[in-house]
Amino acid sequence: MAASALTCCITFDFDAMSLWIASGRGSNPSTVSRGQFGAVAIPRILDLLDRYRVTASFAVPGHTALAFPRIVARIAERGHEILHHGWVHENPAALDEANERRVLVLGTAALERVTGSRPVGYRSPGWSLSERSVELLLQHEFLYDSSCMGDDTQAYYLRTGDRAEKDAPFVFGQTTPLVELPVSWSLDDFPVSEYVPGQLEGLRAPSAIEEMWRGDFDYAANNSANGIFNLTLHPQVIGRGNRMLMLERLLVHIDDSGARFDTLRGFAARWKAANPLDAWKASHPDLTGELALSSPR
Numbered sequence: 219m220a221a222s223a224l225t226c227c228i229t230f231d232f233d234a235m236s237l238w239i240a241s242g243r244g245s246n247p248s249t250v251s252r253g254q255f256g257a258v259a260i261p262r263i264l265d266l267l268d269r270y271r272v273t274a275s276f277a278v279p280g281h282t283a284l285a286f287p288r289i290v291a292r293i294a295e296r297g298h299e300i301l302h303h304g305w306v307h308e309n310p311a312a313l314d315e316a317n318e319r320r321v322l323v324l325g326t327a328a329l330e331r332v333t334g335s336r337p338v339g340y341r342s343p344g345w346s347l348s349e350r351s352v353e354l355l356l357q358h359e360f361l362y363d364s365s366c367m368g369d370d371t372q373a374y375y376l377r378t379g380d381r382a383e384k385d386a387p388f389v390f391g392q393t394t395p396l397v398e399l400p401v402s403w404s405l406d407d408f409p410v411s412e413y414v415p416g417q418l419e420g421l422r423a424p425s426a427i428e429e430m431w432r433g434d435f436d437y438a439a440n441n442s443a444n445g446i447f448n449l450t451l452h453p454q455v456i457g458r459g460n461r462m463l464m465l466e467r468l469l470v471h472i473d474d475s476g477a478r479f480d481t482l483r484g485f486a487a488r489w490k491a492a493n494p495l496d497a498w499k500a501s502h503p504d505l506t507g508e509l510a511l512s513s514p515r
Contacts, residue, residue: 224371224439224477225485226447227399228274228469229364230263231341232256232290233452236281236307240343252454257286259457264296266462270469275482277303277341277364280328287332294333299481301339302326302360311346318348322358339482341365345401352378352396362397362486364448369400371438371445373489374505375498390507393499397486399448405434406450411461424464432471439475444492446485447477 235253239245267274276293278300283290294300304310305324313321329337340355342365355363356378368374376398379391403409410427412420431449438447456465472479480488503509 223443224445224447224475225480226435226449226472226477227480227482227485228267228272228449228451229277229341229482230274230451230453230456231277231303232260232282232293233279233303233307233343233454234282234285236279236285236304237343237454239281240307254454255457256282256452256454257289259453260289260293262462263453263457264293264298266466266469267298268296270466270473272469272479273297273299273481273484274479275299275301275339277301277339278329279303279305279307279343280325281306283328283332290329290332294335299339299483300329300333300335300337301341301364301482302329302337303341304343307343309344309346310342310351311348313348315350315354318350319354322354326358338362339364339486341401345403352376352394356394356396360396361490362399362482364399364401364482366398367400367402368398368505370402370434371400371442371447373400373446373486373493374398374502375495377506387510390505390510393495393506395490395495397490399446399482399486401448401450402434405431405448407455407461408452411455424460427461428464428468431468435468435472435475435477439477446489447472448482 233253234256235250238250238253276298278290302325305321308321310318338361340360340363345365347365375393376396377391377393381389409418410422412418435447438445499506
């Protein structure tokens with residue numbers, strides 16, 4: 219494959235027990251222990267990243283940071299980015315404004331306490347946002363979000379104030395300075411790997427997952443100059459032996475392609491510097507509502 223300007227961001231959602239406590243709504247010791255395995259997996263993941271000189275981004279709930287402070291501090295000490303991932307993996311869309319703000323503050327405080335640094339990136343638990351999330355992230359001076367799916371390989375600026383109603387045309391809100399680094403369920407290891415009784419069948423062969431991810435990467439490398447390949451992994455999922463071997467093969471393939479590895483923070487900062495908001499809005503009228511038609515008469 220020819221050299222590519224594509225940037226590959228390997229990201230890990232280190233949810234640990236918080237995923238099962240909040241999203242799983244349970245305290246069953248066996249179920250919660252699935253999250254604990256994430257802490258077991260982190261050392262082997264860090265060693266793999268070191269071996270291939272990959273600097274990654276770790277989305278960490280405040281609950282996880284306080285449960286495993288030495289592990290989270292070690293991630294930061296090894297040069298990887300830590301970004302905000304809620305307090306205990308709660309869905310922002312299910313919170314009122316006061317509680318959504320409280321969760322942002324709690325998560326930030328926990329990450330600062332453990333790592334000594336304030337996060338500049340945010341990834342919502344379950345990739346769900348409320349109607350006020352973008353405004354709150356701007357108020358708390360975040361550089362970027364990585365929770366939305368309006369593109370696959372190109373960053374863009376998020377809007378606030380959209381109106382989506384069944385009996386009226388879609389109304390575009392105001393474009394904001396918050397950078398979006400898009401994600402995709404098809405580039406997430408959890409739904410294809412994990413078995414959750416009555417919810418997810420998972421347990422797909424690593425070879426099938428690898429084929430899917432390599433296909434998306436190869437397409438992006440050949441068609442998305444200056445774009446991003448944003449892969450979402452969970453230590454409690456990818457840390458199993460057969461999936462670690464699959465991840466290593468994928469890292470080799472990406473490295474051989476000529477694409478570069480970077481953190482979400484690094485890519486977002488470079489992209490924002492190269493795409494001033496006003497200039498980007500002028501060149502993307504379809505995404506700002508400039509070309510939208512008025513209501514039919």
